[in-house]
Amino acid sequence: xxxxxxxxxxxxxxxxxxxxxxxxxxxxxxxxxxxxxxxxxxxxxxxxxxxxxxxxxxxxxxxxxxxxxxxxxxxxxxxxxxxxxxxxxxxxxxxxxxxxxxxxxxxxxxxxxxxxxxxxxxxxxxxxxxxxxxxxxxxxxxxxxxxxxxxxxxxxxxxxxxxxxxxxxxxxxxxxxxxxxxxxxxxxxxxxxxxxxxxxxxxxxxxxxxxxxxxxxxxxxxxxxxxxxxxxxxxxxxxxxxxxxxxxxxxxxxxxxxxxxxxxxxxxxxxxxxxxxxxxxxxxxxxxxxxxxxxxxxxxxxxxxxxxxxxxxxxxxxxxxxxxxxxxxxxxxxxxxxxxxxxxxxxxx
Amino acid sequence: xxxxxxxxxxxxxxxxxxxxxxxxxxxxxxxxxxxxxxxxxxxxxxxxxxxxxxxxxxxxxxxxxxxxxxxxxxxxxxxxxxxxxxxxxxxxxxxxxxxxxxxxxxxxxxxxxxxxxxxxxxxxxxxxxxxxxxxxxxxxxxxxxxxxxxxxxxxxxxxxxxxxxxxxxxxxxxxxxxxxxxxxxxxxxxxxxxxxxxxxxxxxxxxxxxxxxxxxxxxxxxxxxxxxxxxxxxxxxxxxxxxxxxxxxxxxxxxxxxxxxxxxxxxxxxxxxxxxxxxxxxxxxxxxxxxxxxxxxxxxxxxxxxxxxxxxxxxxxxxxxxxxxxxxxxxxxxxxxxxxxxxxxxxxxxxxxxxxxxxxxxxxxxxxxxxxxxx
Numbered sequence: 001x002x003x004x005x006x007x008x009x010x011x012x013x014x015x016x017x018x019x020x021x022x023x024x025x026x027x028x029x030x031x032x033x034x035x036x037x038x039x040x041x042x043x044x045x046x047x048x049x050x051x052x053x054x055x056x057x058x059x060x061x062x063x064x065x066x067x068x069x070x071x072x073x074x075x076x077x078x079x080x081x082x083x084x085x086x087x088x089x090x091x092x093x094x095x096x097x098x099x100x101x102x103x104x105x106x107x108x109x110x111x112x113x114x115x116x117x118x119x120x121x122x123x124x125x126x127x128x129x130x131x132x133x134x135x136x137x138x139x140x141x142x143x144x145x146x147x148x149x150x151x152x153x154x155x156x157x158x159x160x161x162x163x164x165x166x167x168x169x170x171x172x173x174x175x176x177x178x179x180x181x182x183x184x185x186x187x188x189x190x191x192x193x194x195x196x197x198x199x200x201x202x203x204x205x206x207x208x209x210x211x212x213x214x215x216x217x218x219x220x221x222x223x224x225x226x227x228x229x230x231x232x233x234x235x236x237x238x239x240x241x242x243x244x245x246x247x248x249x250x251x252x253x254x255x256x257x258x259x260x261x262x263x264x265x266x267x268x269x270x271x272x273x274x275x276x277x278x279x280x281x282x283x284x285x286x287x288x289x290x291x292x293x294x295x296x297x298x299x300x301x302x303x304x305x306x307x308x309x310x311x312x313x314x315x316x317x318x319x320x321x322x323x324x325x326x327x328x329x330x331x332x333x334x335x336x337x338x339x340x341x342x343x344x345x346x347x348x349x
Numbered sequence: 350x351x352x353x354x355x356x357x358x359x360x361x362x363x364x365x366x367x368x369x370x371x372x373x374x375x376x377x378x379x380x381x382x383x384x385x386x387x388x389x390x391x392x393x394x395x396x397x398x399x400x401x402x403x404x405x406x407x408x409x410x411x412x413x414x415x416x417x418x419x420x421x422x423x424x425x426x427x428x429x430x431x432x433x434x435x436x437x438x439x440x441x442x443x444x445x446x447x448x449x450x451x452x453x454x455x456x457x458x459x460x461x462x463x464x465x466x467x468x469x470x471x472x473x474x475x476x477x478x479x480x481x482x483x484x485x486x487x488x489x490x491x492x493x494x495x496x497x498x499x500x501x502x503x504x505x506x507x508x509x510x511x512x513x514x515x516x517x518x519x520x521x522x523x524x525x526x527x528x529x530x531x532x533x534x535x536x537x538x539x540x541x542x543x544x545x546x547x548x549x550x551x552x553x554x555x556x557x558x559x560x561x562x563x564x565x566x567x568x569x570x571x572x573x574x575x576x577x578x579x580x581x582x583x584x585x586x587x588x589x590x591x592x593x594x595x596x597x598x599x600x601x602x603x604x605x606x607x608x609x610x611x612x613x614x615x616x617x618x619x620x621x622x623x624x625x626x627x628x629x630x631x632x633x634x635x636x637x638x639x640x641x642x643x644x645x646x647x648x649x650x651x652x653x654x655x656x657x658x659x660x661x662x663x664x665x666x667x668x669x670x671x672x673x674x675x676x677x678x679x680x681x682x683x684x685x686x687x688x689x690x691x692x693x694x695x696x697x698x699x700x701x702x703x704x705x706x707x708x709x710x711x712x713x714x715x716x717x718x719x720x721x722x723x724x
């Protein structure tokens with residue numbers, strides 16, 4: 001029998017919007033959203049005042065404006081969010097070394113080794129976050145990552161939810177199957193066809209039935225819908241690449257327009273590199289384009305530095321493959337592996 | 350269930366299905382083989398839920414019936430039995446009695462009713478092709494499949510039935526193998542699938558002895574009905590049947606990474622180059638796993654080196670009159686396509702130290718290999 005673990009999933013409450021509210025106290029009570037620099041972009045996130053209008057993250061700007069004409073849309077300021085994220089990670093480190101960040105605003109903490117209860121620790125961590133950064137966080141506390149992550153959503157915002165081992169059944173039975181990781185729209189649709197909406201209903205299927213519908217993933221489902229998840233909290237995942245991208249409100253019709261956008265984004269990329277990967281060796285640079293017909297292409301080349309002229313060259317190459325107006329432009333770097341063996345070049349597929 | 354069977358036939362049948370067992374302990378029946386006895390033959394079926402295999406063996410069946418038994422243990426026992434005649438009889442409680450000469454085994458099984466059936470499926474596209482051709486094509490590209498789980502789309506061989514030919518492609522992002530076979534394809538039968546690596550490996554093992562293979566697929570599954578070798582005394586009857594999940598998703602646009610033109614082309618003797626690369630690679634190590642190709646007038650030199658072991662140098666004559674070019678490759682990437690091909694004459698194309706090298710044959714085979722950066 002494996003040792004019973006205690007996992008905390010910390011999820012910051014509408015993180016980017018919360019940071020902006022802290023920076024703009026005068027806007028704190030108004031519906032605000034972050035992202036969607038252009039008319040066709042999408043919102044990255046929004047605050048709770050905006051959510052009352054039905055606005056959600058990843059919603060197109062024009063739709064958000066329809067729902068709430070008074071919505072304040074602020075540009076994304078990653079540097080600010082990264083700084084807040086760093087401060088929060090420093091707080092986590094006081095409690096455990098086993099931290100697995102999922103993004104700037106979300107992380108798993110394994111606190112099995114601590115004497116105090118997970119709930120008490122989560123409470124203290126959330127208070128420290130609020131005290132030191134002025135932001136609020138929600139937490140889920142459970143014996144595994146699956147349940148902890150779902151639980152952190154339970155008493156949002158600024159709340160937490162503990163699911164002790166004895167209550168996993170009660171917690172998981174009524175959950176919609178869509179909440180299980182790995183169940184995407186396709187699998188969910190197949191389950192709906194079979195008349196299954198909740199984990200409880202899913203539990204009625206035996207391994208053979210699940211397997212005949214989903215193959216070996218069926219066996220995973222069999223465990224997950226019972227709240228069983230043995231994945232460890234993995235600290236120190238090494239980042240393999242860094243990139244940014246923009247969707248434009250108006251398609252870029254000429255190569256010159258693309259170059260202009262490229263240079264703007266290049267500045268942002270350099271800033272990201274300085275702040276989040278200053279000591280990594282670059283192996284490759286790449287430019288990604290999505291055209292008006294939604295075809296995508298990526299051009300990349302080996303390089304030690306993220307020089308503008310290389311990006312211009314890649315842009316010309318990628319542009320030349322289609323000739324269609326450009327809808328989305330992205331650029332980035334891939335980092336070299338950390339060992340010293342000769343570098344294997346990639347096909348770029 | 351009760352039957353008499355030839356030991357070698359039984360053993361041979363178990364060998365066909367042995368590889369497809371699940372390693373997870375959550376469903377113990379997946380480590381078992383389903384044995385179904387009908388008139389004149391028994392069927393042996395194994396599955397790991399993603400891939401299932403069935404074969405039929407001739408047997409003297411006196412009572413029809415079914416049971417599942419642990420396949421690896423059973424295969425070991427059957428192989429060791431003392432005489433050719435083997436008798437199998439099941440009792441209640443899912444036990445099988447195996448007797449042969451003076452040997453008696455009673456083996457615990459699991460009820461056949463708990464065995465997950467192999468899937469059946471609708472809306473299929475169906476092709477009948479030569480086994481020899483398909484197995485050769487698979488072998489000429491399968492080494493290039495990716496085993497990086499993060500790129501699961503590449504964890505298989507892409508089959509594309511279109512434009513009057515079947516094209517097979519495999520790539521791991523650093524090299525790419527492609528081969529094609531002209532074949533008749535009706536409009537409604539055109540389509541593509543990605544066959545998982547495990548299934549590819551089983552097909553390479555099972556095919557090539559009989560004449561034809563019938564391939565049927567839809568957007569979730571693929572099935573292969575493999576003719577058996579009629580000539581030998583294998584005990585196999587009917588077909589081998591294999592049904593597999595396919596990798597769901599869109600295969601990347603591989604055409605864009607195949608160079609339209611390369612600057613230099615030399616004809617090489619396949620086996621000679623294979624031997625030279627193999628020897629040159631003997632002194633390389635995990636840390637410096639590369640061989641350098643240097644092409645000068647009428648000469649191809651292949652060298653390897655590492656700080657641990659030292660240096661190697663091989664040379665072979667070629668017909669070449671271009672500028673000097675040096676380019677380094679992972680030796681495995683050169684050897685695998687050379688090994689997989691059967692034609693003696695192969696063309697090697699190249700441009701410079703940062704551009705891909707290509708192996709080509711006259712019968713629709715291409716292997717694109719990205720180099721290692723020379724220090």
